[in-house]
């Protein structure tokens with residue numbers, strides 16, 4: 001049995017802890033924030049608690065649904081069919097059915113045919129790896145034509161990647177389409193979006209209870225400062241503000257740049273590979289409104305003057321009763337690391353975003369705003385840059401004995417979502433077994 005320290009208490013760290021404990025290891029999770037959950041952690045808004053960032057569950061999210069089942073939460077899953085909006089040329093269109101797509105004025109019939117063919121083609125590609133060597137801009141222009149690329153794909157790419165779209169490979173867009181089509185591929189006729197009643201706060205609460213009952217320690221409010229081989233053997237984990245812990249093995253689930261900072265003993269090559277991963281950040285407002293904006297869960301935006309990159313109306317899916325009859329809307333803006341928008345204050349963002357809502361939605365009034373929060377995360381997503389798997393994907397093993405990396409940058413050819421995150425944790429808990437310091441005895445806990 002190994003004594004394992006896991007750095008980072010997001011879903012990746014928690015799921016790894018759950019799996020490794022089930023194999024009989026001693027496990028401690030060390031989380032910098034006051035509560036675990038990372039990107040899926042809850043936040044309070046106007047007296048209601050929901051996810052800090054918007055989350056939906058797809059019927060095809062088998063790893064995530066499996067975990068919810070283990071946690072005894074499957075009966076709290078709720079699904080609904082949602083509609084999609086498209087804001088372009090100053091007009092908000094519904095783009096939720098094939099008929100609406102056929103009528104969609106900004107594109108000609110030929111453009112639409114090419115767009116549909118692009119999506120169909122991507123949905124039929126089983127392995128996205130060969131697309132890693134093709135720039136996404138080149139691939140989309142080839143399949144959809146210049147006009148559709150410029151009118152539809154380019155604004156959407158910019159909305160997801162900012163200026164990093166220039167670096168991305170075609171596997172980025174393939175992974176998004178593949179995720180949306182996974183439900184259909186698995187034989188389900190219609191995509192539905194789901195959520196857990198009460199949001200991820202409920203999942204995290206249950207997860208913590210189960211982890212504690214299984215004997216996993218989750219130390220919160222303790223940022224790790226350094227991880228290095230201990231002179232007496234094993235791994236020393238130094239905490240911010242003093243104190244050190246010793247483990248047989250440590251697993252870092254934090255972003256690549258942070259791994260490089262936390263582990264001073266890594267080789268120059270290892271550091272170069274880790275710091276070479278390009279991360280996308282996000283500034284996201286969550287807004288509680290007394291009235292809904294529109295009937296769409298997601299509204300894609302192609303207008304460059306709009307300061308956010310989409311409108312996500314959570315209460316187009318989640319029952320408004322969960323928010324006292326009010327509406328919960330997220331306004332995300334994805335950013336490169338260099339973007340000057342990081343410097344904007346919460347007050348400036350509020351003004352800018354609410355002005356834009358007023359221009360987009362004629363019925364919107366500022367008096368409808370009951371609460372407005374801003375969340376910022378610098379390292380959300382490792383961008384699928386060209387030849388990502390070969391050049392950047394960080395290996396699990398490091399040159400430092402007992403120190404391993406399992407983080408979301410290892411999700412190549414996939415999109416960042418909890419299903420992939422949990423899948424990665426499941427897979428790596430199995431793969432790591434022979435590499436952990438001491439072989440585990442027979443499984444100590446029932447699964």
Ligand SMILES: Cc1cc2nc3c(=O)[nH]c(=O)nc-3n(C[C@H](O)[C@H](O)[C@H](O)COP(=O)(O)OP(=O)(O)OC[C@H]3O[C@@H](n4cnc5c(N)ncnc54)[C@H](O)[C@@H]3O)c2cc1C
Pocket residue numbers: 007008009010011012013030031032033036037038039040053054055056057222223224225253254255258282284332380407408416417418419421
């Ligand atoms: C805007 C947005 C929308 C999303 N929408 C969806 C969706 O619809 N569906 C879906 O399935 N997924 C969605 N996701 C993705 C999902 O939230 C992530 O896949 C998942 O939460 C990633 O978990 P993680 O553990 O890998 O990373 P994180 O959640 O980032 O966890 C890393 C943890 O490490 C901690 N940490 C960092 N440094 C230190 C340190 N030095 N010491 C100790 N701890 C440290 C951090 O505090 C954090 O808690 C969305 C994410 C975002 C941002």
